[in-house]
Amino acid sequence: MHVPDGFLGVPTSVATGALAAVALGLALRGSRRELGELGAVRAGLTACFIFAAQMVNFPVAAGTSGHLLGGALAVALVGPWTAVLVMSCVLVVQALVFADGGVTALGTNILLMGVVGVGVATLVSYGVTAILGRRGRAVGRPVGRGGVIAASAAGAFVSVPTAAAAFCLLYAIGGAVPIPLGALTLAMVGTHLLIGVGEAVITAAVVGAVLAVRPDLVRLAGREGTPVTAVTLADGTVVLRSAVGGAASGVGVSSGGGASGDGADADVRRRAERPRLGRGTAVIALAATVVVAGGLSLFASTSPDGLEHVAGALGFAGSAVSPLVHTPLADYGIAGLGAVGTTLAGLFGVALTLGLGLLVVSGVRRGRPRGAGAVDDQPRPTEERR
Structure with a gap:
């Protein structure tokens, strides 16, 4: 659901850019506590995995495809504030290097996918874990793996059509071509409800896989009273x-x-509060990302995504412009190289996103005041000796 240049007028794009800048400023401040627990590598790997997963469009219906947005996945793995930074890194690389999403619309895309999507996913996923946590404490049982997976899937499902509805509101304010708001909302939300199902399945699968091998790396699990x-x-x-x-x-x-x-x-307490990623885990995560970007991306659906499909059906697709459409890696490929070009572009994008993510989050961590590494809202480990 990357908005290209031209869909929204200049005043609306400037306004969304300003809102996105404010949100990023808040995220930079709020993520300091999260990054004191996470570490830069974990956040960087999350960013490049989401970039890779977004290359894999899956078919939806009636000649339409969708792809992972990733906000709910980032929330589950690294927390809400860091998730905004992760999504912003992905969107910057996509817009400036791969001509996916407009340059003047970059603020719009960060607002829709990195702020609205992440915010809604946070409210839903943490809300579900809170409800399950209260019920679990009533019977003396913490939130289990299934509960965490269900919470992340619910956040993923709701976040996609909500971001689509937010686009409809922005288009009603400053769209390039007059479109009835009712027709636009019906088409966008209806299509993205289907895409939300795919988002939920992918998010649940990834969160479940991480929970199976390293449950301490799923921040959504640790935040809900699982000691x-x-x-x-x-x-x-x-x-x-x-x-x-x-x-x-x-x-x-x-x-x-x-x-x-x-x-x-x-x-032991310090190690429990700040789970170490480990070299082996990092290598496995990066290898999985490379497989997705360099391999699975070759099987991506070529049908237009939800926004492109709706724009074509309602008659405003022609207002899109892209000043970077002729760049070497536009549309995630290299001219004349076919599948090899797609693989190389994907791998380059993974490396670039990882590098940008590490640069941003490392800068945030260096900016933390002394003592900011303490994580006061994390459950303290209890001790059992035998």
Whole structure:
């Protein structure tokens, strides 16, 4: 649902750009606490995976396709404020390098997908986990893996048609071609409800996969009262376990070494509050991203996406302009190279998005004041010894 240049008039584009700038300023400030827990690499990998996944259009109906927006997925993995930054990095690379979304419409796209989409996904997914958490506490059971997956899927499903409805409102304010608001809303929301189903399925699959192997890396799970427990084994090894499932990570504690008593407990708590991504996990995540961008993208549907389809049906597709349409990597390909060009463009986009994401979030983390790494709203680990 990338809005091109020309769909909205200049005053509306300037206004959405200003709103997006304000939202980014708030996100830069709000993400400091999240990034103190996450680390730059985790946020950067989330950004480049979403970029890769957006290359894979899936068929919807009647010659229409859709693709992952990714706001709900980013919220589940890295938190709402960082999700705004992640989505903005993806959209900047797409607009300036791949001519996907307009340059003057960049603020509009950040507002729709990076602010509205992320905001709605946050309200829905955290709302669902809160409800499930209250019910679970009533019977002495925390939110399980299925609850976290359902919450992220619900946020994903609702976020897509809501962003589409927000576009309709902007178009009613400053659209290039007069279109009845009712007809536009019916077409956009109806089409994007179907795309929202695909968004929910993809989001649930990715969140479920991460929960299965590293539940401590799903921030949506950690935020809803699922304690991380430090279990000291007979050999002195401390293993951090999450109620969502499995061992989160392990750290050896020598029974005769200097790391013991309160110092060891404090170290375990710090590690529990700030889950380490790990080199192996990072390599696996990057490999999966490369497979999506360089392989699965070759099987993407060539049908127009939801916005393009609606614009063509209602007669305002001709107002779109793109000053970057003839750039070397426009439309995620390289002229004359066919599938190889798509693969190379995808891999370059992954590298560029990862680099931009790391640059942005590393700058945010460096800007944190001393002591900002503490995560006061995170549940403290309890201790079990045997």
